[in-house]
Amino acid sequence: MAKRDEKAITPQSEDYSQWYQDIVLRAELADYSPVKGCMVIRPNGYALWENLQKALDGMFKATGHVNAYFPLFIPMSFLSKEAEHVEGFAKECAVVTHHRLGASPDGGVCPDPDSELEEPLIVRPTSETIIYAMYSKWIKSYRDLPVLLNQWANVVRWEMRTRLFLRTTEFLWQEGHTAHATHEESWAEVLRMLDVYARFAEEWMAVPVLKGVKSESEKFAGALKTTCIEAMMQDGKALQAGTSHDLGQNFAKAFDVKFQDEKGEWQYCWQTSWGVSTRLIGALVMAHSDDQGLVVPPKMAATHAVIVPIYKDEAGRARVMEAAAALKARLSAAGLGVVLDDRDTVSPGFKYNEWEMKGVPVRLEIGPRDVEQGACVAVPRVATRALREGERRQKESLPLEGAPEALKALLDDLQSALFRRALAFREDHSYRIDDYEAFQRDIEKGGFFWAHWCGSSACEDRVKEETKATIRCIPFDGEKEPGKCLACGGESDRRVVWARAY
RNA sequence: CGGGGCGUGGCGCAGCCUGGUAGCGCACCUGCUUUGGGAGCAGGGAGUCGGAGGUUCAAAUCCUCUCGCCCCGACCA
Numbered sequence: 001m002a003k004r005d006e007k008a009i010t011p012q013s014e015d016y017s018q019w020y021q022d023i024v025l026r027a028e029l030a031d032y033s034p035v036k037g038c039m040v041i042r043p044n045g046y047a048l049w050e051n052l053q054k055a056l057d058g059m060f061k062a063t064g065h066v067n068a069y070f071p072l073f074i075p076m077s078f079l080s081k082e083a084e085h086v087e088g089f090a091k092e093c094a095v096v097t098h099h100r101l102g103a104s105p106d107g108g109v110c111p112d113p114d115s116e117l118e119e120p121l122i123v124r125p126t127s128e129t130i131i132y133a134m135y136s137k138w139i140k141s142y143r144d145l146p147v148l149l150n151q152w153a154n155v156v157r158w159e160m161r162t163r164l165f166l167r168t169t170e171f172l173w174q175e176g177h178t179a180h181a182t183h184e185e186s187w188a189e190v191l192r193m194l195d196v197y198a199r200f201a202e203e204w205m206a207v208p209v210l211k212g213v214k215s216e217s218e219k220f221a222g223a224l225k226t227t228c229i230e231a232m233m234q235d236g237k238a239l240q241a242g243t244s245h246d247l248g249q250n251f252a253k254a255f256d257v258k259f260q261d262e263k264g265e266w267q268y269c270w271q272t273s274w275g276v277s278t279r280l281i282g283a284l285v286m287a288h289s290d291d292q293g294l295v296v297p298p299k300m301a302a303t304h305a306v307i308v309p310i311y312k313d314e315a316g317r318a319r320v321m322e323a324a325a326a327l328k329a330r331l332s333a334a335g336l337g338v339v340l341d342d343r344d345t346v347s348p349g350f351k352y353n354e355w356e357m358k359g360v361p362v363r364l365e366i367g368p369r370d371v372e373q374g375a376c377v378a379v380p381r382v383a384t385r386a387l388r389e390g391e392r393r394q395k396e397s398l399p400l401e402g403a404p405e406a407l408k409a410l411l412d413d414l415q416s417a418l419f420r421r422a423l424a425f426r427e428d429h430s431y432r433i434d435d436y437e438a439f440q441r442d443i444e445k446g447g448f449f450w451a452h453w454c455g456s457s458a459c460e461d462r463v464k465e466e467t468k469a470t471i472r473c474i475p476f477d478g479e480k481e482p483g484k485c486l487a488c489g490g491e492s493d494r495r496v497v498w499a500r501a502y
Numbered sequence: 503c504g505g506g507g508c509g510u511g512g513c514g515c516a517g518c519c520u521g522g523u524a525g526c527g528c529a530c531c532u533g534c535u536u537u538g539g540g541a542g543c544a545g546g547g548a549g550u551c552g553g554a555g556g557u558u559c560a561a562a563u564c565c566u567c568u569c570g571c572c573c574c575g576a577c578c579a
């Protein structure tokens with residue numbers, strides 16, 4: 001028995017943030033890079049991103065969107081065309097001022113002073129400005145509308161403090177940008193895409209989310225309204241998992257995005273933008289994983305099952321390996337991602353731990369006893385049912401014949417079990433609260449607090465200052481209910497969700 | 503930018519207080535025995551101690567400066 005402390009990750013209960021870091025590093029999702037604040041997304045992490053892209057991109061296409069690509073660099077002056085927007089992003093923009101290196105006096109290289117750009121370029125923190133500059137060129141008539149574009153890209157925001165996946169200086173994301181003839185239509189688009197995000201989060205990532213509107217102080221710089229989906233992590237903190245903005249005509253006016261309507265009159269377009277980022281990978285990790293390591297919902301997993309062969313001697317090994325290879329072939333042919341761990345250098349127990357660390361949804365054990373019975377043992381990463389008397393882990397016997405169907409059924413069970421578990425966790429950590437003192441005390445434990453709010457930023461600011469909690473959203477499906485503002489006692493007609501957030 | 507911590511074989515650390523020329527665990531390589539929950543034994547390879555300067559006969563260790571990274575906080579997806 002090896003020393004556990006060295007191999008085990010930091011328990012969640014001991015240090016949540018260290019636990020998260022351990023998972024990301026040990027499951028090889030990402031690693032720190034030589035560039036401060038920038039991470040390397042390793043193959044295991046990138047595979048999650050690819051699956052996310054595949055699923056979301058399909059949903060975008062199904063709602064009529066098409067992909068395009070706009071430049072990484074944006075003329076500095078573009079950013080200042082929309083007053084709120086520049087204020088929101090100015091502090092975190094990387095600026096390109098030169099286009100050439102030259103020899104530096106100390107023997108290294110430095111920007112060649114003769115190569116200074118006439119107008120500095122910024123590295124996009126988001127692409128509203130450059131995309132809408134193009135829209136003003138492309139859109140002339142109501143017949144050109146709606147424009148429904150999306151781009152998959154990297155963006156840079158020079159944040160002071162970074163955290164793997166959750167906040168890095170450079171990150172990958174998707175940004176949708178649409179233009180419409182009427183506000184009614186653009187608002188419908190905002191809600192439609194928020195719905196796409198919510199569906200993706202819940203059905204693919206198995207992460208339940210609240211849909212709602214951001215308060216004034218939390219909304220996107222330059223938007224009329226920001227809607228969002230909010231998820232709860234296992235430490236009770238909220239994480240914004242996606243946003244969809246109603247930009248109104250703010251950018252259309254700044255970038256002259258106009259069209260002639262049926263009557264020949266010039267109108268400004270109504271625009272939306274919406275995005276999700278690699279941050280969702282962080283959400284995935286924090287929503288499902290445990291002290292054994294990463295937990296990946298089957299629909300997000302590139303590898304659905306790992307086969308671990310077990311044998312005692314050479315003869316047994318040959319028999320088992322033959323059956324294992326046949327099993328792998330059968331599962332692969334059915335479209336499942338399968339790895340056969342045929343390493344002879346580590347023990348089965350070691351493999352169990354290693355694959356659990358990496359979050360593979362199901363382990364298939366196959367040994368001499370199983371081969372004899374024409375079966376294998378399936379162990380889901382997280383139990384899909386209550387454990388029986390004396391059962392330490394859920395183990396199901398799967399027939400080798402018909403293994404694909406049986407495995408798919410188990411994967412479906414696991415997918416819904418993960419969602420149910422996450423939803424139950426959120427419900428267990430959601431509270432209706434009316435007393436500010438109780439709130440100040442209870443917020444320390446984390447969770448979502450449904451409380452009344454009068455609607456003033458002053459109250460929001462005060463609560464934030466005193467408790468570090470913010471309004472995560474004003475939920476769409478919150479019922480009307482008269483009450484008193486948590487902070488000032490003023491009139492309120494519905495509850496909003498307060499929480500500490502990432 | 504404030505507070506804290508850390509830089510020593512690939513990884514995690516000890517050694518530093520009280521200077522004497524580098525050690526442990528994991529990983530790696532070889533061999534034998536093992537294999538249904540992180541295997542055992544034996545042997546082996548691998549480090550100009552983040553960098554610069556200083557003190558000293560002698561610096562991982564003491565002094566000064568510097569660079570980098572991580573964590574916590576303010577800002578944010």
